[in-house]
Amino acid sequence: MRKIIAVALLSAMAWASGPTDLDSLFRGKEYKPALSSALRDSTMNESAVPGKSNAKASKSDGYYMLQFESVADFDAAQRRRAQISASTGYAIQVVFDAPFYKLRGGGWTTKKAAEDKARELSAYNINAFVVKVK
Numbered sequence: 001m002r003k004i005i006a007v008a009l010l011s012a013m014a015w016a017s018g019p020t021d022l023d024s025l026f027r028g029k030e031y032k033p034a035l036s037s038a039l040r041d042s043t044m045n046e047s048a049v050p051g052k053s054n055a056k057a058s059k060s061d062g063y064y065m066l067q068f069e070s071v072a073d074f075d076a077a078q079r080r081r082a083q084i085s086a087s088t089g090y091a092i093q094v095v096f097d098a099p100f101y102k103l104r105g106g107g108w109t110t111k112k113a114a115e116d117k118a119r120e121l122s123a124y125n126i127n128a129f130v131v132k133v134k
Contacts, residue, residue: 060109066118066128068092070100077101087126104131 068084071077077094081103085092090105108114114130121128 061111062109062132063134064108064111064114064130065093065104065133066090066106066114066121067131068103068105068126068128070102072100074101077103084126087124088121104133 068088069077069080071080081092081094084090084103084105088105092103092105095102095104106114106117108117111130111132118128118130
C-alpha cells in the first residue's frame with residue numbers, strides 16, 4: 001500500500017512540476033498570446049500585388065475607427081464604455097445613431113491599419129469592426 005501511495009505522490013509531483021495558465025490567472029496575471037506576423041493576410045497587402053505601387057498605402061484615404069458594440073440603453077452603453085476602455089486602453093466614444101448608442105474608439109487614416117488593429121484585438125477576444133467616419 002505504501003508503494004502505491006509513493007508512486008501516486010511522485011507521479012503527482014512530476015505532473016504538477018510547472019505552473020499552468022490557470023495558475024497564472026489565479027495569481028492575477030492575464031494570459032496574452034504572442035501575435036505572429038502570419039496573422040496578417042497577404043492577399044490584403046497591396047504591395048504584394050504585382051503592378052501596383054505602394055503610394056496609395058501611405059496616402060490617407062479617410063478616417064477609420066473601430067466599433068465595438070451597439071446598445072439601445074444609455075446606461076448599458078456607459079457601463080460597456082468603461083469596460084471596453086479598460087480592456088483596450090482607448091478613449092471610447094458613445095455615438096447616438098437612432099435607435100442605438102454605438103461604442104467607437106481609436107482612429108486611423110488607412111483602413112489597413114484599422115483592420116490590423118481589429119485583428120490583433122480579436123486575439124484577445126475583443127470583437128470590433130472597422131467603420132469609416134470621414
